[in-house]
Amino acid sequence: xxxxxxxxxxxxxxxxxxxxxxxLSVRGLTKHFGTNVAVDDVSFDIARGGSLAIVGESGSxxxxxxxxxxxxxxxxxxxxTTCGHDRSTPARGAAExxxxxxxxxxxxxxxxxSLDPRQSGASAIxxxxxxxxGGSSADRALRVAELGDLVGLDDRQLRxxxxxxxxxxxxxxxxxxxxxxxxxxxxxxxxxxxxDVSIQAQVLNLLADVRADTGVSYLLISHDLAVVRQITxxxxxxxxxxxxxxxxxxDVLDHPQAAYTxxxxxxxxxxxxxxxxxxxWTDAPxxxxxxxVSAG
Amino acid sequence: xxxxxxxxxxxxxxxxQLPVGGELRTVLHDVSFHIGPGEALGLVGESGSxxxxxxxxxxxxxxxxxxxxxxISYAGGDVTALKGAALRSYRAxxxxxxxxPRAHINPVRRIGDFMTEALRTNHxxxxxxxxxxxxxxxxxxxxxxxxRRLEQHPHELSGGLLQRVMIASALLTEPRLLLADEPTxxxxxxxxxxxxxxxxxxxxxxxxxxxxxxxxxxxxSAVCDRTAVMYAGQLVEQxxxxxxxxxxxxxxxxxxxxxxxxxxxxxxxxxxxxxxPRSAYEAPAGCxxxxxxxxxxxxxGEARPPLEPIEDGFVRCRRATELRGMLxxxxxxx
Ligand SMILES: Nc1ncnc2c1ncn2[C@@H]1O[C@H](COP(=O)(O)OP(=O)(O)OP(=O)(O)O)[C@@H](O)[C@H]1O
Ligand SMILES: Nc1ncnc2c1ncn2[C@@H]1O[C@H](COP(=O)(O)OP(=O)(O)OP(=O)(O)O)[C@@H](O)[C@H]1O
Ligand SMILES: [Mg+2]
Ligand SMILES: [Mg+2]
Numbered sequence: 001x002x003x004x005x006x007x008x009x010x011x012x013x014x015x016x017x018x019x020x021x022x023x024l025s026v027r028g029l030t031k032h033f034g035t036n037v038a039v040d041d042v043s044f045d046i047a048r049g050g051s052l053a054i055v056g057e058s059g060s061x062x063x064x065x066x067x068x069x070x071x072x073x074x075x076x077x078x079x080x081t082t083c084g085h086d087r088s089t090p091a092r093g094a095a096e097x098x099x100x101x102x103x104x105x106x107x108x109x110x111x112x113x114s115l116d117p118r119q120s121g122a123s124a125i126x127x128x129x130x131x132x133x134g135g136s137s138a139d140r141a142l143r144v145a146e147l148g149d150l151v152g153l154d155d156r157q158l159r160x161x162x163x164x165x166x167x168x169x170x171x172x173x174x175x176x177x178x179x180x181x182x183x184x185x186x187x188x189x190x191x192x193x194x195x196d197v198s199i200q201a202q203v204l205n206l207l208a209d210v211r212a213d214t215g216v217s218y219l220l221i222s223h224d225l226a227v228v229r230q231i232t233x234x235x236x237x238x239x240x241x242x243x244x245x246x247x248x249x250x251d252v253l254d255h256p257q258a259a260y261t262x263x264x265x266x267x268x269x270x271x272x273x274x275x276x277x278x279x280x281w282t283d284a285p286x287x288x289x290x291x292x293v294s295a296g
Numbered sequence: 297x298x299x300x301x302x303x304x305x306x307x308x309x310x311x312x313q314l315p316v317g318g319e320l321r322t323v324l325h326d327v328s329f330h331i332g333p334g335e336a337l338g339l340v341g342e343s344g345s346x347x348x349x350x351x352x353x354x355x356x357x358x359x360x361x362x363x364x365x366x367x368i369s370y371a372g373g374d375v376t377a378l379k380g381a382a383l384r385s386y387r388a389x390x391x392x393x394x395x396x397p398r399a400h401i402n403p404v405r406r407i408g409d410f411m412t413e414a415l416r417t418n419h420x421x422x423x424x425x426x427x428x429x430x431x432x433x434x435x436x437x438x439x440x441x442x443x444r445r446l447e448q449h450p451h452e453l454s455g456g457l458l459q460r461v462m463i464a465s466a467l468l469t470e471p472r473l474l475l476a477d478e479p480t481x482x483x484x485x486x487x488x489x490x491x492x493x494x495x496x497x498x499x500x501x502x503x504x505x506x507x508x509x510x511x512x513x514x515x516x517s518a519v520c521d522r523t524a525v526m527y528a529g530q531l532v533e534q535x536x537x538x539x540x541x542x543x544x545x546x547x548x549x550x551x552x553x554x555x556x557x558x559x560x561x562x563x564x565x566x567x568x569x570x571x572x573p574r575s576a577y578e579a580p581a582g583c584x585x586x587x588x589x590x591x592x593x594x595x596x597g598e599a600r601p602p603l604e605p606i607e608d609g610f611v612r613c614r615r616a617t618e619l620r621g622m623l624x625x626x627x628x629x630x
Binding site: 059195200202204205225271 | 314340341395398399457459482486487489490493494512517518538541558562565566569573
């Protein structure tokens with residue numbers, strides 16, 4: 001079962017065809033919540049310095065994969081390795097936890113619940129700097145201001161508590177905090193969704209620069225296919241817990257193969273677009289292969 | 297009741313100040329717009345510019361200590377003066393979809409209790425009826441296993457599932473005005489189309505009015521009659537949606553249109569508007585956008601430009617007529 005039932009475009013992120021050292025390697029990853037199979041036999045690699053997107057239906061298991069990769073959820077089965085270290089089992093001890101934190105950082109989909117409501121952005125970023133990078137408190141204060149500047153937050157906003165910030169300001173605090181740890185893999189779960197397109201452009205340019213300068217890898221989860229095109233090389237498309245298509249981002253967006261990917265691509269608002277329900281599509285792509293997969 | 301001029305919601309010279317460290321800071325000033333029954337107004341703009349505060353002011357959900365001036369009238373009545381029973385009946389007609397559902401849905405209660413509470417307490421609907429209606433609406437927003445979802449807690453739902461729970465709850469009470477704050481950011485585009493189609497139908501069939509906050513100019517132009525643009529606590533442009541997109545008149549709007557990444561082509565470097573985002577209270581004295589505008593002249597710093605009527609809308613830029621047609625070309629590089 002799983003992805004083998006669907007014709008897959010091969011691409012650089014194809015686990016069998018990957019070259020070079022993988023920074024992150026995920027094999028047969030599966031997660032059950034009771035009888036609900038949220039993630040079903042998912043495999044992918046991200047090369048050092050690579051950038052992979054996960055796109056797909058709401059509820060298809062994207063955040064669940066991200067939480068397993070950072071170690072917040074234990075997989076039902078499957079393996080996750082970063083830099084050759086296994087992370088499918090809980091970390092033993094503080095040193096191991098810190099090493100894992102330095103390897104992988106995540107910016108969550110809901111910045112409000114991932115930020116401590118009693119802690120200002122500046123203090124949250126400083127805490128990460130102290131843990132992962134050290135330095136005197138004066139050095140760290142400079143770095144906090146620098147990181148704030150990179151994501152467009154001023155001193156007052158950095159000193160405010162999360163509840164006194166707008167949605168996009170909170171999201172930028174979370175991005176600055178994750179960058180502070182200088183991780184090797186940064187997971188961005190809908191992390192630019194609450195930003196207006198100009199600030200989003202600033203952050204996307206920043207992410208491209210950081211990747212070019214430091215060789216960090218990205219795992220980007222996003223519903224915005226234009227953002228996906230802008231900062232990833234490869235993409236996997238998920239529907240009901242399984243991967244239905246994978247390949248180079250450009251190829252998948254320009255020539256989607258799987259029925260679900262074609263439906264997704266056709267639903268992007270463009271000038272002249274009118275919203276209509278899936279059930280109203282008279283020319284709807286045939287989704288039978290997709291349902292076959294999830295039922296199988 | 298209904299306003300004589302056919303406007304359901306009329307916001308005029310709205311200004312909001314919030315207490316920050318013992319002093320009041322302006323977050324909104326001189327915000328004016330109106331929405332009629334069945335109409336949709338899009339609201340786009342910079343992060344932190346005051347979009348959510350505008351919706352919260354209308355919903356009477358501002359943070360404690362907020363000072364509001366100007367008028368918000370709904371069906372001809374003054375919203376800021378409502379109390380007691382009148383405020384409750386206003387809240388029964390005006391629903392809000394919050395930007396961050398996880399922060400607004402009680403984490404320890406079941407989804408079913410959250411969704412049916414308003415129907416049962418404010419509208420006197422029986423529990424069984426409320427549950428049946430909730431399941432029906434969940435199905436419409438693409439959640440097929442509604443029965444199971446109603447038994448779950450918020451942490452068991454994905455971001456997009458929770459966002460749809462919030463949309464469905466808002467629609468359950470059949471509001472006459474829906475304030476939707478980025479209601480589809482956590483949804484895949486196919487599910488987004490489902491949700492937008494439902495909102496469209498409600499507007500046409502029941503005359504529901506819609507304030508739609510979004511960052512997606514294409515989406516706004518597809519579903520909203522008019523779109524307003526916010527920058528540093530004020531509206532800088534308001535136009536018919538297609539015009540705003542094709543022929544932006546304010547340099548900030550043009551910057552937004554040009555900053556978007558493309559789905560069908562490659563852009564090496566995105567054309568972000570230079571400089572840091574501005575809050576209302578720290579905006580320069582003249583035109584709020586002057587210090588980041590590539591078309592700035594000395595005179596732009598002298599006085600705050602008024603919102604001037606222009607063909608299909610309003611624009612707050614003293615050079616708007618002169619720059620017309622030149623903005624788009626300058627917007628996108630690379
Ligand atoms: N802690 C949990 N307990 C029970 N079910 C869960 C839990 N976390 C997630 N699920 C379920 O697993 C499925 C996948 O959820 P996930 O959050 O991974 O989706 P997603 O692809 O990130 O969706 P979205 O795009 O809406 O954020 C959903 O059906 C969700 O309800
Ligand atoms: N409780 C508060 N106290 C003081 N200032 C606040 C409070 N909440 C928000 N603000 C400030 O008010 C301004 C407007 O915030 P608002 O949430 O309306 O922005 P927004 O336009 O919705 O932005 P976004 O697109 O990022 O959600 C912001 O600069 C924010 O920092
Ligand atoms: Mg998710
Ligand atoms: Mg907001």
